[in-house]
Amino acid sequence: MSTFSLSEIATGDSAPSSALADKLRDVAPGIAAALAWAAFGAACLVREDVGDWSRTTDLAIAAFVIAGLVLIVGVAASHLGRAGSALRRRSPWLLALGVFLTLWELATAKYAWLPLPFFPPPQAIIEIYTDDLPKLLDSVVASIKLQLGGYLIGAATGFITGVSIGWSARIGYWVHPVLRFIGPLPATAWLPIAFFAFPTSWSASTFLIALATGFPVTVLTWSGVASVPTAYYDVARTLGARPWFLVLKVAIPAALPHVFVGLFMGLGASFAVLVVAEMIGVKAGLGWYLQWAQGWAAYANMYAALLVMSLLCSGAITLLFKTRDRVLIWQKGVVKW
Amino acid sequence: MVAAAEAVRAQCPGASIDIAHVDHAFDIDGAELKVLDDVSLIVEPGEFVALLGPSGCGKSTLLRLIAGLDKPRSGSLREDEVSIKGPHPSRVVVFQDPTLFPWRTVWDNVALGLEAQGILRKQRHRVDAALDLVGLTNFKNAYPHQLSGGMAQRVALARALVNDPKVLVLDEPLGKLDSLTRIAMQAELVALWQRKGFTTLLVTHDVEEALVLANRVIVLSDRPARIKADIVVDRPYPRHRGDPHLADLRRQILGLLGLEATW
Ligand SMILES: Nc1ncnc2c1ncn2[C@@H]1O[C@H](COP(=O)(O)OP(=O)(O)OP(=O)(O)O)[C@@H](O)[C@H]1O
Ligand SMILES: [Mg+2]
Numbered sequence: 001m002s003t004f005s006l007s008e009i010a011t012g013d014s015a016p017s018s019a020l021a022d023k024l025r026d027v028a029p030g031i032a033a034a035l036a037w038a039a040f041g042a043a044c045l046v047r048e049d050v051g052d053w054s055r056t057t058d059l060a061i062a063a064f065v066i067a068g069l070v071l072i073v074g075v076a077a078s079h080l081g082r083a084g085s086a087l088r089r090r091s092p093w094l095l096a097l098g099v100f101l102t103l104w105e106l107a108t109a110k111y112a113w114l115p116l117p118f119f120p121p122p123q124a125i126i127e128i129y130t131d132d133l134p135k136l137l138d139s140v141v142a143s144i145k146l147q148l149g150g151y152l153i154g155a156a157t158g159f160i161t162g163v164s165i166g167w168s169a170r171i172g173y174w175v176h177p178v179l180r181f182i183g184p185l186p187a188t189a190w191l192p193i194a195f196f197a198f199p200t201s202w203s204a205s206t207f208l209i210a211l212a213t214g215f216p217v218t219v220l221t222w223s224g225v226a227s228v229p230t231a232y233y234d235v236a237r238t239l240g241a242r243p244w245f246l247v248l249k250v251a252i253p254a255a256l257p258h259v260f261v262g263l264f265m266g267l268g269a270s271f272a273v274l275v276v277a278e279m280i281g282v283k284a285g286l287g288w289y290l291q292w293a294q295g296w297a298a299y300a301n302m303y304a305a306l307l308v309m310s311l312l313c314s315g316a317i318t319l320l321f322k323t324r325d326r327v328l329i330w331q332k333g334v335v336k337w
Numbered sequence: 338m339v340a341a342a343e344a345v346r347a348q349c350p351g352a353s354i355d356i357a358h359v360d361h362a363f364d365i366d367g368a369e370l371k372v373l374d375d376v377s378l379i380v381e382p383g384e385f386v387a388l389l390g391p392s393g394c395g396k397s398t399l400l401r402l403i404a405g406l407d408k409p410r411s412g413s414l415r416e417d418e419v420s421i422k423g424p425h426p427s428r429v430v431v432f433q434d435p436t437l438f439p440w441r442t443v444w445d446n447v448a449l450g451l452e453a454q455g456i457l458r459k460q461r462h463r464v465d466a467a468l469d470l471v472g473l474t475n476f477k478n479a480y481p482h483q484l485s486g487g488m489a490q491r492v493a494l495a496r497a498l499v500n501d502p503k504v505l506v507l508d509e510p511l512g513k514l515d516s517l518t519r520i521a522m523q524a525e526l527v528a529l530w531q532r533k534g535f536t537t538l539l540v541t542h543d544v545e546e547a548l549v550l551a552n553r554v555i556v557l558s559d560r561p562a563r564i565k566a567d568i569v570v571d572r573p574y575p576r577h578r579g580d581p582h583l584a585d586l587r588r589q590i591l592g593l594l595g596l597e598a599t600w
Contacts, residue, residue, distance in 0.1 A: 231436045238404050239450035239500060240426035249452070253440040330440045330480045 029091035030074015036098025037067035043105040044123070050112045055123040055130065063101075070094060120300035128304035135289070140308060142284035146202065147274050147316075150209025154270065155263060158214035162221025162262070166255070167247055179218060187212035187273045195281050205277035212273040213266035217259065224258025225251045257331065260324045267320060271313050286312075351383035351536035352417045352427065352503035354403060359412030361398055362561075372398045373409070374561035382417075385530055385537040387547035389590065390557030396540040397433060399562065400506050403538065404430045416504065426450055429502035431510040435493035437481040443492050444468065444477040450500040467499035470525070486513040491522070498529070505530075507539045511546065523550055527574055544590050548583045549576050556593045566593050 041063030044056050074091060077084035087094075101122060107113040109121035128136070165172040165179075187208045198204035228251050236250050278287025286309045293301035361373040372395040380386050388396050401407045402414055405424040414421045416428060429450070437446045448464045451457040457464075468474050471491040481489060490513050497505060511519045527550055530537050541547050547554045548570055556566040568590065572582060 229436075231432065231434065232438065234401075234404075234406050234424075234430075235432065235436050235438075235496075236449065236453060237406065237424040238426070238428070238430045239453050239496070240424075241449075241453035245453050250438070253438070256440070328440075330442075330482070332482050 026078065026088070027075050029095065030070060030077060030088065033091045033094035033098060034067045034071035034074060036095050036102065037063050037070060040098050040101045040105060041067060043102045043110065046106075047110055049109045049121070049123075051109065051116060051121075051124075053109065053121065053123045053127060055126045056109065059123045059126055067098075117297060117299050120303060124300040125304045125307070128300050132301065132304075136305065136308065139284065139286045139289040139305070140312070142282070142288075143274065143278065143286045143309075143312070146205055146278070146282065146285060147209060147270065150206040150274070151213050151267065151270050153206065154210030154213030155217050155266060157210065158217030158262065158266065159221050159259060161214070162218040162259070163225055163247065163252060163255075165218075166222040166225025167251060179215075183215040183219065187215075187269070188276050191276070191280060201277075201281035201283075205274070205282050208273050208277055209270045212269040216265035216269060217262040220258045220262030220265070221255060224255030227258070228254040257328060260320075260328065263320060263324075264317070267316060271316075275309075350501075350503060350534045353382045354378075354380040354504060354536065354538070355413075355415040355418070356380075356399075356403070357413050357415075359399075359402065359409045359414065361395070361402065361407075361409045371561040373402075374563045376412070376562065376564060378555060378564065378567075380536055380538065383534045383536055384553060385527075385551045386539070387551035387554045388538065388540045388557060389542075389544060389547050389554055389594070390562060391559050391594065392542070394557050394560045395562035396557065397508055400430065400508050400538065400540060403504075404428055404506055406430075426454060426500050427502055428504040428506060429497040429500050430506040431493050431497045431508060433508040433512070435481075435486075435489040435513075437484075437489055437492055437496075439481045442478050442480055443473060443484070446481070446492055447495045447499055449496055454500075463499050463501075467495040470498065470529070471495045487515060487518055490514060494522075501533070502535055504536045504538065507537065509540055509542065512542070519546075524575065526550065531574065544587050544594075545578065545583075547590075548586055549578060554586075554590065556590055566590075 041060045044060035044063060049056055070087070070091070073080060073084060073087045077088050080087075105122055108116070108119050109123060161175060161179075165175045190208055190211065194204040194208055195201055198207060232250050232254060233246055236246055241250070274285070275287035275290075278285035279291045282288060286305050289305045290302055290309075293299070293305060356376055356378040359373055359376045360371075362369050362371045364370070376399065378386075388399070390396050398407070402409050403421070405421045405428065416425075421428075437443075438449070441449070444464060447467050448457055448461075451460050451463065465474070465477075468477055471494055473488060473491055473495065476484065476488065481492070484492065490510060494510055511522055514522060523546060526537075537551075539547070539550060551570055554566075554568045554570060555564055556568065557563065558565045568586060570583070570586060572580060576583065
């Protein structure tokens, strides 16, 4: 009896304070992140810039606005449902980002600890996005067009070739040696030949990107088709399946997980070729923009373009992952990107 | 008499299977492994024949030959007097492994045969009926990895039955089921066979299962498989597991399989 009441007292005693602590632990990361962003804003205003940048005040205002938003959402997270919990999960990252931007701002624009012009401050990069936007957008569009065209051609060709040699020994007899001989060659090695063999630098680049994509897609599709268990074919054949049905409804679906591995590898390889082709041949696109910026020692432009490029590449990979998750929904335990 | 038999044959939707002097062997590392040794067997239309034999003796191999998936080294196999040249949906196999297609839902797996024959669009109700028959209507949208072993085997059975085969070839289809489901499925199978009248060839390890289900039990020897005994089980359905006549046969068959000591 006495022990019972004792524990009762103990829990009754600690309940309010632990609830407060819980509440604090909930909102602390959000508050810290907000403070970091406020610090970034303050760092923008703490003293005159060492250089001549026009967007410093705008950047400070934006930083304070973000700080305010993070604070509001962070404190009210428990009332905001999905958005609130999404922010709470990200607040450590928001905090780190705020700290990083503050240090960056101080180390470049304010005290020039890092040498200019190699390390431009954040406001210089913002300036590029606002003032050089048309050119940057043109480059983005050109890159996407080139990449998409080459990738789709390469993926489709690789897929069809892979299925053909996986399925038909006769086609394999002819294609396999060619594939072995030419496939491992880096696509960029063809660059000099491609640029005079093709009528335009654009078609040459498309060819190179398709080549870089096509090889891994071919090999993995092929190995996927070749490794389909014969039991699947037995089942389908006893149910009356004809050869085309076996290819389209058995071999290809069974090989799809491999095909996606090939598509991922091809995507990575084609990015490399895209940038090189743009730098050397095509006078458009982000690779060319980078090259051009380097020629003018416009380092802020380079960082701005790099950032956009990484967003695009990451976006393309994410898109491919999403597609795969949708197509291969029947698989269990797939990697989340 | 002959005319009467012909009439029965014409009525019966099952086909006859005529296996004559079949030998088969595999090459393993250059050495020849003899698997079937002069197997001859005539299965009448609509008969339910069980094949019993020790593990690895060649039962599945014989079924693959009947299905038309492999060709025998020598001898002939015929369905309704027509030589078996390759697989045909009139002879449907339920394999030892369910081998469902993991990228298809249960419904789409069952629909496979109709789809392959290009008649799915008009016959979708047959898929639903087959799923209903094996009691998996609620799982029609599940993927194979979401099924238990026994459920997968039932899907494989439905996938075969939906084709209305003349010959149903079953390779231990109930092997993975728990004993309760197994007994229920055995009853289901007999009812189905009686209703539809297809010829059934069933491979099983289970002597009791063979005796409860089949008209005839073929006992095979160790590898290479020869026919050791051809036993007619002349009892009406539904059969009782405790039937003394079946118990006698069971003892006799276990003896043939070299297991009398354990009895
Ligand atoms: N494709 C193959 N290649 C080589 N050997 C094979 C092949 N298929 C079967 N065998 C051999 O033939 C023999 C008979 O195999 P089978 O699968 O017919 O046995 P089974 O009677 O069905 O056995 P179980 O009851 O265990 O399923 C085995 O010894 C096996 O090793
Ligand atoms: Mg077997």
